[in-house]
Amino acid sequence: MTNSVDRRVRASQKRQRLMAAAARVLHEQGVERTTLADIAREADVPVGNVYYYFKTKDELVQAALSEHTAHLDELTGRLDELPDPRERLKALVRAWVEQRDVAARYGCPTGTLAAELGKRTDGTLDTEAGAVIRRLLDWAARQFREMGLSGQGGAAGADDLALTLVAGYQGMSLMANALRDPEVMTREGARLLHWLDSLQ
Amino acid sequence: MTNSVDRRVRASQKRQRLMAAAARVLHEQGVERTTLADIAREADVPVGNVYYYFKTKDELVQAALSEHTAHLDELTGRLDELPDPRERLKALVRAWVEQRDVAARYGCPTGTLAAELGKRTDGTLDTEAGAVIRRLLDWAARQFREMGLSGQGGAAGADDLALTLVAGYQGMSLMANALRDPEVMTREGARLLHWLDSLQ
Amino acid sequence: MTNSVDRRVRASQKRQRLMAAAARVLHEQGVERTTLADIAREADVPVGNVYYYFKTKDELVQAALSEHTAHLDELTGRLDELPDPRERLKALVRAWVEQRDVAARYGCPTGTLAAELGKRTDGTLDTEAGAVIRRLLDWAARQFREMGLSGQGGAAGADDLALTLVAGYQGMSLMANALRDPEVMTREGARLLHWLDSLQ
Amino acid sequence: MTNSVDRRVRASQKRQRLMAAAARVLHEQGVERTTLADIAREADVPVGNVYYYFKTKDELVQAALSEHTAHLDELTGRLDELPDPRERLKALVRAWVEQRDVAARYGCPTGTLAAELGKRTDGTLDTEAGAVIRRLLDWAARQFREMGLSGQGGAAGADDLALTLVAGYQGMSLMANALRDPEVMTREGARLLHWLDSLQ
DNA sequence: TATGAATGAGTCTTCATTCAT
DNA sequence: CATGAATGAAGACTCATTCAT
Numbered sequence: 001m002t003n004s005v006d007r008r009v010r011a012s013q014k015r016q017r018l019m020a021a022a023a024r025v026l027h028e029q030g031v032e033r034t035t036l037a038d039i040a041r042e043a044d045v046p047v048g049n050v051y052y053y054f055k056t057k058d059e060l061v062q063a064a065l066s067e068h069t070a071h072l073d074e075l076t077g078r079l080d081e082l083p084d085p086r087e088r089l090k091a092l093v094r095a096w097v098e099q100r101d102v103a104a105r106y107g108c109p110t111g112t113l114a115a116e117l118g119k120r121t122d123g124t125l126d127t128e129a130g131a132v133i134r135r136l137l138d139w140a141a142r143q144f145r146e147m148g149l150s151g152q153g154g155a156a157g158a159d160d161l162a163l164t165l166v167a168g169y170q171g172m173s174l175m176a177n178a179l180r181d182p183e184v185m186t187r188e189g190a191r192l193l194h195w196l197d198s199l200q
Numbered sequence: 201m202t203n204s205v206d207r208r209v210r211a212s213q214k215r216q217r218l219m220a221a222a223a224r225v226l227h228e229q230g231v232e233r234t235t236l237a238d239i240a241r242e243a244d245v246p247v248g249n250v251y252y253y254f255k256t257k258d259e260l261v262q263a264a265l266s267e268h269t270a271h272l273d274e275l276t277g278r279l280d281e282l283p284d285p286r287e288r289l290k291a292l293v294r295a296w297v298e299q300r301d302v303a304a305r306y307g308c309p310t311g312t313l314a315a316e317l318g319k320r321t322d323g324t325l326d327t328e329a330g331a332v333i334r335r336l337l338d339w340a341a342r343q344f345r346e347m348g349l350s351g352q353g354g355a356a357g358a359d360d361l362a363l364t365l366v367a368g369y370q371g372m373s374l375m376a377n378a379l380r381d382p383e384v385m386t387r388e389g390a391r392l393l394h395w396l397d398s399l400q
Numbered sequence: 401m402t403n404s405v406d407r408r409v410r411a412s413q414k415r416q417r418l419m420a421a422a423a424r425v426l427h428e429q430g431v432e433r434t435t436l437a438d439i440a441r442e443a444d445v446p447v448g449n450v451y452y453y454f455k456t457k458d459e460l461v462q463a464a465l466s467e468h469t470a471h472l473d474e475l476t477g478r479l480d481e482l483p484d485p486r487e488r489l490k491a492l493v494r495a496w497v498e499q500r501d502v503a504a505r506y507g508c509p510t511g512t513l514a515a516e517l518g519k520r521t522d523g524t525l526d527t528e529a530g531a532v533i534r535r536l537l538d539w540a541a542r543q544f545r546e547m548g549l550s551g552q553g554g555a556a557g558a559d560d561l562a563l564t565l566v567a568g569y570q571g572m573s574l575m576a577n578a579l580r581d582p583e584v585m586t587r588e589g590a591r592l593l594h595w596l597d598s599l600q
Numbered sequence: 601m602t603n604s605v606d607r608r609v610r611a612s613q614k615r616q617r618l619m620a621a622a623a624r625v626l627h628e629q630g631v632e633r634t635t636l637a638d639i640a641r642e643a644d645v646p647v648g649n650v651y652y653y654f655k656t657k658d659e660l661v662q663a664a665l666s667e668h669t670a671h672l673d674e675l676t677g678r679l680d681e682l683p684d685p686r687e688r689l690k691a692l693v694r695a696w697v698e699q700r701d702v703a704a705r706y707g708c709p710t711g712t713l714a715a716e717l718g719k720r721t722d723g724t725l726d727t728e729a730g731a732v733i734r735r736l737l738d739w740a741a742r743q744f745r746e747m748g749l750s751g752q753g754g755a756a757g758a759d760d761l762a763l764t765l766v767a768g769y770q771g772m773s774l775m776a777n778a779l780r781d782p783e784v785m786t787r788e789g790a791r792l793l794h795w796l797d798s799l800q
Numbered sequence: 801t802a803t804g805a806a807t808g809a810g811t812c813t814t815c816a817t818t819c820a821t
Numbered sequence: 822c823a824t825g826a827a828t829g830a831a832g833a834c835t836c837a838t839t840c841a842t
Binding site for chain 3: 835836837838839840
Binding site: 635636637647648651655656657 | 810811812813814815
């Protein structure tokens with residue numbers, strides 16, 4: 001009985017390994033340049049076996065996106081424990097800056113995925129990465145609202161601020177990546193922190 | 201003799217057509233999803249003939265980047281005729297906003313190309329799109345310097361401002377693209393204009 | 401002890417279900433387009449379990465043929481209870497016509513299986529469906545013989561008549577299937593009945 | 601110039617070779633058991649090159665059907681030169697009987713194709729073979745009509761007779777194939793000839 | 801026995817690149 | 822220069838069969 005449980009556990013571990021590997025490799029190599037074999041190798045799973053867990057390559061891409069969503073939720077979940085919404089946002093920016101080396105090499109996982117998938121015209125996954133970004137946007141807007149920054153502009157104010165914040169993150173990630181320079185993250189991150197402090 | 205000139209002219213037209221087609225199609229479909237046949241068809245050039253102008257697919261990608269550089273130079277060249285550097289920068293932002301529909305559908309040509317090519321690990325073209333962005337950065341920094349905004353921080357001030365400006369552009373393009381919403385360009389564009397006005 | 405009996409019963413039920421499912425699905429989809437998973441699903445048996453009852457896919461095909469043989473035997477068994485051999489044959493034809501909708505959609509189970517398996521060159525099952533047809537042929541010949549229609553030509557006469565009858569059935573099934581028209585069965589069935597009546 | 605013509609000719613010969621090979625191999629092995637490599641090898645064309653002429657395997661199947669249609673047209677064309685329609689039909693039956701060895705080994709090309717393709721549920725090619733058979737049916741009906749055999753039943757009579765004739769052919773082919781016995785063709789062919797003679 | 805999972809050989813298809821003329 | 826055709830190396834995906842428990 002323990003054995004059968006073990007097997008199930010190991011199996012779901014495999015699925016988990018595949019998802020993690022997909023998230024990593026797809027981020028590093030992009031969707032089109034990544035072969036199933038790449039992901040399988042990284043997850044240490046025989047190629048033929050991948051299809052037991054994911055019926056198509058696109059399902060693996062979808063799974064990678066779920067993985068990114070999970071990471072995002074975990075991060076915002078941790079930040080939610082901070083008492084002050086402004087501090088939460090600032091901690092978020094600091095977390096981004098800490099990722100500067102990865103960003104400089106491969107860009108923002110979700111942002112680059114959104115850019116690549118957005119080129120599709122067949123309606124498959126083309127806006128899925130956008131959904132992850134929207135989730136981040138929503139969380140950020142909630143913080144701004146909690147800061148009482150819906151402003152005179154009504155609720156739209158918080159949404160705009162969230163947009164500015166996330167666009168700032170995407171912009172600095174892309175620039176750091178294009179210039180292969182992690183310091184871009186530091187400099188622009190500092191600017192975002194300053195901006196957050198200035199809001200009232 | 202006239203014939204040979206004609207031929208040369210026609211040939212260079214073909215080359216031109218291929219470059220333009222490459223720029224367009226690669227922007228819309230991405231590098232990996234675009235086949236040589238796609239570009240050839242769009243340029244109305246027989247596939248086999250492409251190789252007389254570009255020895256590899258990568259050379260066509262390179263050519264597309266040159267095309268984007270040329271567009272950029274043409275734009276900044278026009279802007280240079282404005283007397284006031286701040287007006288030049290604001291006109292640049294307005295030009296970006298005018299492209300909002302394209303940006304919402306396909307993102308910034310250079311930015312998305314930088315993201316895709318940046319995934320390469322084989323050292324081919326992986327930073328070439330970054331060079332185009334750097335060119336934009338340099339032009340912008342020149343404007344800020346001319347505005348006397350090198351600040352107390354010396355020349356770095358202008359560079360930082362340029363970085364913020366271009367990152368702002370990339371950020372809003374990516375967000376507009378991810379959310380498939382051109383209005384993102386309008387809103388964030390307005391913010392950038394306001395920011396440019398506030399600088400002194 | 402009851403448990404072990406139960407198990408055996410359940411097991412043989414599973415085997416039975418697999419055979420029935422194989423007969424049905426192989427008829428509808430053909431051998432090559434049918435996967436083991438298709439049959440397992442239809443029989444509501446886990447895929448991995450199939451191999452306890454049938455060691456290879458071909459054994460399942462064989463089992464489907466047995467199933468068809470059983471159906472045939474059951475049918476002729478019922479017909480054998482009719483007193484008049486001519487009536488038996490006419491009832492057979494009527495039974496065929498009753499199946500017209502299935503025939504128009506999927507053809508004769510045995511005939512189409514014979515056609516598909518006959519393409520094999522590896523000597524596996526390639527004439528097995530033919531054996532089922534031969535069984536039908538034998539039964540029909542017996543009826544003709546009983547009708548006293550061995551004729552001057554001796555026993556061969558009955559065999560020829562049987563061949564004509566079964567060929568008639570296969571021909572009308574194939575035509576109904578190719579034209580997707582059940583009425584073909586009705587029309588040609590009527591002709592066969594008329595022919596049977598005319599024999600003396 | 602001659603060279604360029606040669607090339608085009610050779611190219612279209614290749615296409616022709618592929619069609620002929622497809623017709624032959626698909627008849628002998630069936631659609632599902634035949635790989636593109638099989639056809640390519642038989643046509644002496646590199647596998648990758650096949651796709652220059654036919655975009656998918658299904659297009660090759662379609663091409664094989666065209667080939668069969670062409671054979672049929674050529675045959676009926678030759679028969680049309682006979683003055684008497686009854687003689688045309690009898691010559692057709694004799695032509696069938698001459699093919700008895702092929703029929704006994706592989707069945708009727710169109711009939712077996714119709715049986716196999718008819719199993720498809722995806723709407724691709726599933727009734728295409730039926731169209732070839734219908735063409736034969738139409739030609740035969742024309743002959744019967746010319747014989748003045750529309751009967752009291754009007755034009756339907758000829759159609760029914762044509763159906764009986766072609767069903768007879770399909771039936772005897774299938775039986776010859778299932779029993780692996782060419783003599784079936786001879787016997788049933790004789791019966792069909794006799795039947796044709798008896799019509800008035 | 802029972803069963804979810806594993807395996808790897810095989811098949812279709814795509815495409816950059818090259819070739820012959 | 823021009824161009825239709827040729828080539829072969831991948832890559833995604835399927836599936837019968839086997840395995841571990």
